[in-house]
Amino acid sequence: MIGFVGIGFGGFRLGRGSRGGVCVSASAGDGVTVVVGATGRTGKLVVKKLLSDGRSGKVRALVRDEAKARELLGTNERLEVSVVDVKEKDERLEKSLADAETLISCLGSTAIPSKDWEGGKNSPIRAVGLGMGNIIESLTPEKIRKVVVLSSVATRNRSFIFKLVDLIGGAWTAMEMAEDAVIAGAAEKGYEYVVVHAPVLKDEGPPVQGVGIKLGDVGKSIGPLRRENAANVCVECALRDLGDVVDISPYGVADETTEDWDVLFEELTECPVVLKLEFSSLNKEKFQNWLLDWASALPTNSALFPPLPVPFRVDPTDEGARLAFIRVTVDGGVLELGALNIALEESALVVRREPATREFALPGERDILRLLVESLDRVVN
Ligand SMILES: NC(=O)c1ccc[n+]([C@@H]2O[C@H](COP(=O)([O-])OP(=O)(O)OC[C@H]3O[C@@H](n4cnc5c(N)ncnc54)[C@H](OP(=O)(O)O)[C@@H]3O)[C@@H](O)[C@H]2O)c1
Known part of the structure; x- marks a missing residue:
């Protein structure tokens, strides 16, 4: 069950996805x-x-x-x-x-x-x-x-x-x-x-x-x-x-x-927020380590069945982790289909889908988000 708890990483609650505001730079130069x-x-x-x-x-x-x-x-x-x-x-x-x-x-x-x-x-x-x-x-x-x-x-x-x-x-x-x-x-x-x-x-x-x-x-x-x-x-x-x-x-x-x-x-x-978990308290460092371990173990996580339809790459970021969904092309190139950027903000974990233009869920996205919520629920309770 998901709810407010005050132990471990701090309790969290689910928030609704929304488009918020991130500053974009204005740059034309002198050209x-x-x-x-x-x-x-x-x-x-x-x-x-x-x-x-x-x-x-x-x-x-x-x-x-x-x-x-x-x-x-x-x-x-x-x-x-x-x-x-x-x-x-x-x-x-x-x-x-x-x-x-x-x-x-x-x-x-x-x-x-x-x-x-x-x-x-x-x-x-x-x-x-x-x-x-x-x-x-x-x-x-x-x-x-x-x-x-x-x-x-x-x-x-x-x-x-x-x-x-x-x-x-x-x-x-x-x-x-x-x-x-x-x-x-x-x-x-x-x-x-x-x-x-x-x-x-x-x-x-x-x-x-x-x-x-x-x-x-x-x-x-x-x-x-x-x-x-x-x-x-x-x-x-x-x-x-x-x-x-x-x-x-x-x-x-x-x-x-x-x-x-x-x-x-x-x-x-602004990239759309697809999941937001608000915390009553948050140990960021502890949370970030857990997040990276959790994300890295995703490909072999038996709870994900059937397995994810496309491979993905996990990269640590300053705020959390980025899961890039990739496709390997016939000539051996790697094409990024999109990504889930999981960031630890002030008192919330926020997942944004990149790029901003991607309106539809990435392949396997819903399963990953479900697993994230379930895993966190187990950890904090
Ligand atoms: N009109 C609408 O309701 C509407 C709706 C949706 C989108 N748009 C888009 O908006 C664009 C601009 O609309 P507007 O109403 O501002 O158009 P506009 O007043 O007809 O202006 C068109 C411009 O194109 C220039 N031009 C035409 N032929 C040229 C050529 N061979 N070489 C160099 N310049 C040339 C014209 O030059 P001159 O000044 O010398 O004639 C004029 O400055 C439209 O083309 C369309 O793509 C329009």
């Missing part, structure tokens, strides 16, 4: 942040936010029309304007991206024919799909650190109507090509990336709107987002260390403001 689509309705707000924010260095706006850029973006000693058409994979494009450390793309086109298509010369497939391929190819692996691309919740989850509209000019196919180019580039050039799956963007409506963020690509519109909030989300994604987070779905929250971006992103990147 160049390039904004593509910088004279667009969202892109111009990204540039403004970067310039008013002290965390980034030089900002380079990639635009097609210099006069439009000067009118919309003004002048600033940290702002550079570079005139390029991303359809042209030429020296100008390469030069404007060669020293980029961070790239934010708000490149876009309309879903149905408009003057933006320039009679087909600048169709979504050409401007956004192939254009993003050209951009990614021009990035320098040694320089580029982070790529943030503003995409849509519908890119990979098209309703019937969207599928029909896509047949006209491939607006969503183009965004899928752009996302794919960013993902493939990350594997090749080693940068981090975040795909922002935005819902419908709007400029009108009540001036006050907060932002909510869901992890992953939720694939459906939760609440329309003001462009200034979409821009803020892109900039925050570029400036923060989001670790394993590569897909987010922001949405608008009516009648609220987003005052604390730290809290919003902390909640997003």
Whole structure:
């Protein structure tokens, strides 16, 4: 039986798993942040936010029309304007991206024919799909650190109507090509990336709107987002260390403001707590030794039947132990599927599932947690 007891390691009680808050670092450095689509309705707000924010260095706006850029973006000693058409994979494009450390793309086109298509010369497939391929190819692996691309919740989850509209000019196919180019580039050039799956963007409506963020690509519109909030989300994604987070779905929250971006992103990147045992008293050192012995003996523990479906590795940590679930690949490599991080906190043992993006239980996770609770119950009673 599990309950409060005051002997041995100290009594414990079960707590509910939750997402808490762990600080994420904000780090852009002094390098160049390039904004593509910088004279667009969202892109111009990204540039403004970067310039008013002290965390980034030089900002380079990639635009097609210099006069439009000067009118919309003004002048600033940290702002550079570079005139390029991303359809042209030429020296100008390469030069404007060669020293980029961070790239934010708000490149876009309309879903149905408009003057933006320039009679087909600048169709979504050409401007956004192939254009993003050209951009990614021009990035320098040694320089580029982070790529943030503003995409849509519908890119990979098209309703019937969207599928029909896509047949006209491939607006969503183009965004899928752009996302794919960013993902493939990350594997090749080693940068981090975040795909922002935005819902419908709007400029009108009540001036006050907060932002909510869901992890992953939720694939459906939760609440329309003001462009200034979409821009803020892109900039925050570029400036923060989001670790394993590569897909987010922001949405608008009516009648609220987003005052604390730290809290919003902390909640997003916090690994979910899958077990919490609170103690009335705790001998940490004694507990940690016991934990390591217990974890190391897990593979041969007869109480685990059937045995765990995948092998795992136990590593001691400063706070407890980390159980990494692994898969050995055909070429002998070791792939980490995820991990359970068991930490001894102030007066609790807390188990978090890593990475933060892993929503579902690891193979054998429930058996391990059950055994942990049973073993502790035996030890403390
Ligand atoms: N609109 C929505 O409701 C919605 C919803 C979800 C997601 N999104 C995503 O958000 C992105 C931005 O949306 P938005 O409404 O801000 O778009 P926007 O106002 O149409 O801006 C698009 C930008 O792309 C630039 N561009 C187009 N072709 C180019 C080319 N060949 N070379 C260089 N630049 C080029 C445009 O340049 P110019 O200024 O010279 O025209 C413009 O700055 C969209 O692409 C989409 O991925 C939009």
